[in-house]
Amino acid sequence: MTPGRRRWLPAAGAFVLVAVALPACGKDSPSILDHHGPEARHVAGVWWLMFGLAAAVYVVVAGLVVIAIVRGRRTSTPAEDGAAVVRAGTDRRSESAFIWAGGIVAPVVILAILAVVTVTTTRDVRRAQDGELQVEVTAKRWWWDVRYPESGVATADEIHIPVGRPIDVVLRSDNVVHSFWVPQLAGKLDAVPGQTNHLRFQASTPGTYLGECAEYCGLQHARMGFIVIADAPADFDRWLARRSGAGTGPTSEATAEGQLVFMREACAGCHAIRNTQATATLGPDLSDFGSRQWIGSVTLPNTRGNLAGWISNSQTIKPGNLMPPISLEPDELDALVAYLESLK
Amino acid sequence: MTLLDRVPTGKDLATLWEDAPGIPGFFSSVDHKRIGMRYIYTSFVFFFVAGLTALVMRAQLTTPESGVLGPQLYNELMTMHGTTMIFLFNTPVLAGFGNYLIPLQLGTRDMAFPRMNAFSYWIFLLGGIFMYLSFFVGKMPDGGWFAYPPMVSKAYSPGINMDFWGLGVVFVGLSTTVGSINFIVTIFKLRAPGMSLHRMPIFVWSMLVFSFMAIFAVPAVTLAAGLLELDRLFGTSFFVPALGGSALLYQHLFWFWGHPEVYILFVPATGMISQIIPVFSRRPLAGYLWVAASLVTIGFISFGVWVHHMFATGLPPLAMAFFSAVSLIIAIPSGVQFFAWIATMWKGTVRLTTPMLFAVGFLLIFLLGGITGVMVAVLPFDWQVTDSYFVVAHFHYVLNGAVVFPIFGAIYYWMPKMTGRMLSERLGRLSFWVMFVGFNVTFFPMHILGFLGMPRRVYTYRDGLGWEGLNVMVSLGSLVFALGTGITLVNFLISRRRGRPAGDDPWDADSLEWSTTSPPPDYNFASVPVVASAHPLWDQKPLPYASSGSDEETRGLGPEGAVERETPITSGIDTAPEGNLTIPEDTYLPLMVAVGLAVFFLGLLVNAAAVGVTGAALAVVGAVWWTWRTEEDLA
Amino acid sequence: MTAATVPVPGPGPTAAGVDPIRPSTRRGYSTAWWGMAVLIMTEGMVFAILLASYFFLRASAKEWPLGGIEVPKLELALPFSFVLWGSSIPIFWAEAAIRKGRVGAFKAGMAISFVMGLSFLLFTLYDFDELTFGWRDNAYGSIYYTIVGLHAFHVFIGLAMSVGVQAKAWLGRLDHGRHSSAEVFSLYWHFVDVVWLFVFPSLFLSLHL
Numbered sequence A: 001m002t003p004g005r006r007r008w009l010p011a012a013g014a015f016v017l018v019a020v021a022l023p024a025c026g027k028d029s030p031s032i033l034d035h036h037g038p039e040a041r042h043v044a045g046v047w048w049l050m051f052g053l054a055a056a057v058y059v060v061v062a063g064l065v066v067i068a069i070v071r072g073r074r075t076s077t078p079a080e081d082g083a084a085v086v087r088a089g090t091d092r093r094s095e096s097a098f099i100w101a102g103g104i105v106a107p108v109v110i111l112a113i114l115a116v117v118t119v120t121t122t123r124d125v126r127r128a129q130d131g132e133l134q135v136e137v138t139a140k141r142w143w144w145d146v147r148y149p150e151s152g153v154a155t156a157d158e159i160h161i162p163v164g165r166p167i168d169v170v171l172r173s174d175n176v177v178h179s180f181w182v183p184q185l186a187g188k189l190d191a192v193p194g195q196t197n198h199l200r201f202q203a204s205t206p207g208t209y210l211g212e213c214a215e216y217c218g219l220q221h222a223r224m225g226f227i228v229i230a231d232a233p234a235d236f237d238r239w240l241a242r243r244s245g246a247g248t249g250p251t252s253e254a255t256a257e258g259q260l261v262f263m264r265e266a267c268a269g270c271h272a273i274r275n276t277q278a279t280a281t282l283g284p285d286l287s288d289f290g291s292r293q294w295i296g297s298v299t300l301p302n303t304r305g306n307l308a309g310w311i312s313n314s315q316t317i318k319p320g321n322l323m324p325p326i327s328l329e330p331d332e333l334d335a336l337v338a339y340l341e342s343l344k
Numbered sequence B: 001m002t003l004l005d006r007v008p009t010g011k012d013l014a015t016l017w018e019d020a021p022g023i024p025g026f027f028s029s030v031d032h033k034r035i036g037m038r039y040i041y042t043s044f045v046f047f048f049v050a051g052l053t054a055l056v057m058r059a060q061l062t063t064p065e066s067g068v069l070g071p072q073l074y075n076e077l078m079t080m081h082g083t084t085m086i087f088l089f090n091t092p093v094l095a096g097f098g099n100y101l102i103p104l105q106l107g108t109r110d111m112a113f114p115r116m117n118a119f120s121y122w123i124f125l126l127g128g129i130f131m132y133l134s135f136f137v138g139k140m141p142d143g144g145w146f147a148y149p150p151m152v153s154k155a156y157s158p159g160i161n162m163d164f165w166g167l168g169v170v171f172v173g174l175s176t177t178v179g180s181i182n183f184i185v186t187i188f189k190l191r192a193p194g195m196s197l198h199r200m201p202i203f204v205w206s207m208l209v210f211s212f213m214a215i216f217a218v219p220a221v222t223l224a225a226g227l228l229e230l231d232r233l234f235g236t237s238f239f240v241p242a243l244g245g246s247a248l249l250y251q252h253l254f255w256f257w258g259h260p261e262v263y264i265l266f267v268p269a270t271g272m273i274s275q276i277i278p279v280f281s282r283r284p285l286a287g288y289l290w291v292a293a294s295l296v297t298i299g300f301i302s303f304g305v306w307v308h309h310m311f312a313t314g315l316p317p318l319a320m321a322f323f324s325a326v327s328l329i330i331a332i333p334s335g336v337q338f339f340a341w342i343a344t345m346w347k348g349t350v351r352l353t354t355p356m357l358f359a360v361g362f363l364l365i366f367l368l369g370g371i372t373g374v375m376v377a378v379l380p381f382d383w384q385v386t387d388s389y390f391v392v393a394h395f396h397y398v399l400n401g402a403v404v405f406p407i408f409g410a411i412y413y414w415m416p417k418m419t420g421r422m423l424s425e426r427l428g429r430l431s432f433w434v435m436f437v438g439f440n441v442t443f444f445p446m447h448i449l450g451f452l453g454m455p456r457r458v459y460t461y462r463d464g465l466g467w468e469g470l471n472v473m474v475s476l477g478s479l480v481f482a483l484g485t486g487i488t489l490v491n492f493l494i495s496r497r498r499g500r501p502a503g504d505d506p507w508d509a510d511s512l513e514w515s516t517t518s519p520p521p522d523y524n525f526a527s528v529p530v531v532a533s534a535h536p537l538w539d540q541k542p543l544p545y546a547s548s549g550s551d552e553e554t555r556g557l558g559p560e561g562a563v564e565r566e567t568p569i570t571s572g573i574d575t576a577p578e579g580n581l582t583i584p585e586d587t588y589l590p591l592m593v594a595v596g597l598a599v600f601f602l603g604l605l606v607n608a609a610a611v612g613v614t615g616a617a618l619a620v621v622g623a624v625w626w627t628w629r630t631e632e633d634l635a
Numbered sequence C: 001m002t003a004a005t006v007p008v009p010g011p012g013p014t015a016a017g018v019d020p021i022r023p024s025t026r027r028g029y030s031t032a033w034w035g036m037a038v039l040i041m042t043e044g045m046v047f048a049i050l051l052a053s054y055f056f057l058r059a060s061a062k063e064w065p066l067g068g069i070e071v072p073k074l075e076l077a078l079p080f081s082f083v084l085w086g087s088s089i090p091i092f093w094a095e096a097a098i099r100k101g102r103v104g105a106f107k108a109g110m111a112i113s114f115v116m117g118l119s120f121l122l123f124t125l126y127d128f129d130e131l132t133f134g135w136r137d138n139a140y141g142s143i144y145y146t147i148v149g150l151h152a153f154h155v156f157i158g159l160a161m162s163v164g165v166q167a168k169a170w171l172g173r174l175d176h177g178r179h180s181s182a183e184v185f186s187l188y189w190h191f192v193d194v195v196w197l198f199v200f201p202s203l204f205l206s207l208h209l
């Protein structure tokens, strides 16, 4: 077998691998091909079209490369090969025709297809629509502030949306550039300081979708995740209503004690909790913390143990994040954890 | 037989052109070949450093939630990896080949501004050292290779880290600019008689395009980094949104350079390929004019696509669709080159020597990298994959594949000329195969990781996202690839000691550098060759040389010019001799000015006025002295 | 020194099969001049990009100048701009003179141009002193100081080059055959003037329209 042939088999194999592996791998991953909304679906479609074209281009062109090599080797005797420079038979016209056909005509056709696809897809996605639900998302270092302007509900790192309703994420940053990305729902949009961007998308199936910060934003860019929870509209309304009503306040002795600790310690200097005197915005709003799935922007699952660890020293968990370690007596910590977990 | 033996002037050319011996000669040489070699050696040191950095990064990324590196260190290494590869390896290594080869390929005795040439090397070296000082003070830049403010502004990055980057970039940009001016004037004014533009080797064409692109693009990055430093050091507010500055302005400035930059790297790499493929296909390049025109076209178009790096910033869709379309169009000149190479091999008889293997490897890798480039140019698709590992895969296929593979090919092809000794074919082939396999194992899975939602520039990732296996594969592959590059390193070291002597022209190649000895004498050509073909060594047997004419204009063509340390200046288009350029003796002035500037930048860095003023004074004194002692007609 | 022949095949200008090598009929510019021409391309790019940045910031601002800073005044800027542009004229004259070897006229032209350039530079410094805002105040201040300051720096470098060339002339190092440093300087000076042709309308005039 010639070296040339050996090289091109794995290349073709690789393409088959992608075709097979991509959808399969996507099981646990926030894969862009595992689409759950119109934008992601459109783009997945664009991908499969491009994949087909790319595979064809690769196979044909790489095939030509390999044949060109093999051909030459066959037609030359070693003696010729060593010395003679082929000048005769240098047919300018056929060369030009070949270069025209392969380098210009064929690409123009393919690129024209891609250009049309680009324009039509761009037109079809991210359009303003009636009945949009506005969600104001402000990228922080390194977490996401989430607000629903119509109902005044505030939360963090977790965005609830109703399935089937167009969403308008009003994206801002008051610090550095970040990027909002939920692969299964839509492509990225940056949060640029001094600028307001609108990311419009929809979820078509209920579920929890992982989101990530996709623009390098410093030390903890890697742990600046969030989740988007798409609920049936009724569930969403219930979720929203629960958070916009007057809160219940602490329901037990332990949680009341926890609230005291929260207000007494530094916590209230950075965090807000609805219907309390804690209104600071340096850190995430904790009003519904007990119902949230993650701590520290998708760093740790929200369990009591993890929370206690986070409060005592979040720096060991997410080094460099902007919450200082806070040392509390064990019983204070327990009460605080109980309080925070009771906020729903 | 050396050319020297053929020159019966009675004068010993070798001593006339020789640098001072030993250390003084080292610091004062202005010989383009010595400088070219230094560029190549120095940039390869940076390549191995940055490669090693990548391996350490891969150690961290092999497993989820890994603790090999903390976030700060990872971010620093990631930044230095990208910055080093682009600024301190790729650009200068190509400048090094250009420096070495252009005068030889053009049939002249040195560059147009030999002292400037030395100066640009010293700037590059000192700039590199400057950036790596950060390593020794433990404060490496950590803003990524494109360092977006406000993240890197004083408010969010108060340390000295980014000052190393910002000042270093301005400094190294100076080297590229000076080098490019030198290339352009050399190419236009020092070509041997008869070497009209359409007879120039494609590599020279590619360096001409490289230089013009650099001339027009580098100011943008100098300003991006320069204004950033003004913000950081002097409190201006170009990139401070609260004071009317703009975060996006920086991105525009950076990418207005950044995009052309990647073609600045790519174009000379294809120029190398266009030299190697014909020689080992045993026939002239098919569609020479097509290829030259493609290079120029790529140069032009590449200034109109920078926004494709900003597709996610929320610009108006219509504007972005325009940049999307232009980005697609740039595939056409690449396609033209591609088919010219195929046609060349098709009509020729291919000899799969090591340089040719690297060329073929380049073809197969670049094809994929180019195709994924076209994919990310499609606006809505890019929204999904930008800033994910898919883009990391794309740019390693093009940067590492389509630039580094040609450079390795060029090492195997031209090192025999530069050192006079062949590299081992056996080790060369082995190195190629290990690199080729390692490369694909490393970078192919990154495409898939991008699809699976893995963002780039993350120092770690959670378990259970389906990224684990592929990351292991990537890391293993990177070791294989590194091993492959190591084999070439070993090959080179062995060859320097006991490589087979190369002779003047081991490949039976077509361009002028192969007409002189290996390594060439200090004066390159005692008599300048007279060119009548794009492939002088194939078509003009034996190659004619000029003798010195009786008038001032043609006196320098023959050995008399060599004896006078002169090289002929010819008219830009038709290469008619116009006069002679005196090649200066070796001098410390370039080093002095470069050191002065470096000290000046150091002063800015540590905010010490006294240091800055001292450096500036040194540079100014050197520059005045330099230009003052300039004989007229000599720069 | 003695002329040499080359005992390799195809000896030179009249070798068989090779056209004789005829010297160029025109005297070309020196390599230094070409080097300066290319340097000017890249410098021109610097100013073009700075002006583009100026308009970018201006377009994204609600008011311009930002923060109620007053519009740059024209009373002095306009006449001094003409002084700067005018300083190119004696240079044309001086360059023509040195080509003919008239060193005296050359020195005179250079001196006149130098005085004009210097007065413009002094005006710029005076203007900086008069400004009511600093480069730290906001992005307008930053870009204004940067562009005008960088241009002034170029004027300064031009003046320094002028001193060097004039010194060479006084020392008798320039004549009709050797004057490339004069040509290089002249090219640079025209460039500095042309830059102001763009800077002045952008930063000054356009705000008065």
Ligand code: HEA
Pocket (backbone or CB within 6 Å): A057, A061, A102, A103, A106, A107, A108, A110, A111, B262, B263, B265, B266, B308, B309, B311, B327, B328, B330, B331, B332, B334, B335, B336, B338, B366, B367, B369, B370, B371, B372, B373, B374, B375, B376, B377, B378, B382, B385, B386, B387, B391, B394, B395, B398, B399, B402, B403
């Ligand atoms: C050597 C360097 C190099 C080269 C040659 C290229 C080549 C191309 N690149 Fe790439 N690019 C980079 C280096 C390079 N790139 C880097 C470093 C980045 C990332 C920077 C960062 O973010 O850190 C980047 C990122 C990048 C982006 C932004 C992605 C993002 O951040 O979201 C885009 C988008 O348009 C793009 C497009 C292209 C295109 C269209 C080409 C084309 O030129 C490719 C053309 C070639 C071919 C297509 C193959 C040959 C052609 C044929 C055989 C004809 C037939 C083919 C078809 C019809 C398809 N590149």
Ligand code: HEA
Pocket (backbone or CB within 6 Å): B047, B048, B049, B050, B051, B052, B054, B055, B057, B058, B078, B079, B081, B082, B083, B085, B086, B090, B143, B144, B145, B146, B392, B396, B399, B400, B403, B404, B442, B455, B456, B457, B458, B459, B478, B481, B482, B483, B485, B486, B487
């Ligand atoms: C020419 C450019 C170039 C080259 C050659 C490479 C080479 C490599 N790159 Fe790099 N890379 C970039 C340019 C380049 N890269 C850029 C611009 C970025 C973006 C940075 C940013 O986002 O800001 C990047 C980012 C980048 C990332 C993403 C980081 C992130 O987003 O978090 C990764 C991750 O795996 C990576 C890996 C590698 C690897 C494994 C190699 C390997 O090929 C390296 C192999 C190692 C070596 C070649 C040297 C070691 C060899 C030896 C020490 C010899 C051994 C000796 C014997 C065995 C005898 N690179």
Ligand code: CUA
Pocket (backbone or CB within 6 Å): A139, A142, A177, A178, A179, A213, A214, A215, A216, A217, A218, A220, A221, A222, A224
């Ligand atoms: Cu926020 Cu990355």
Ligand SMILES: [Cu+2]
Pocket (backbone or CB within 6 Å): B258, B259, B262, B305, B306, B308, B309
């Ligand atoms: Cu680009």
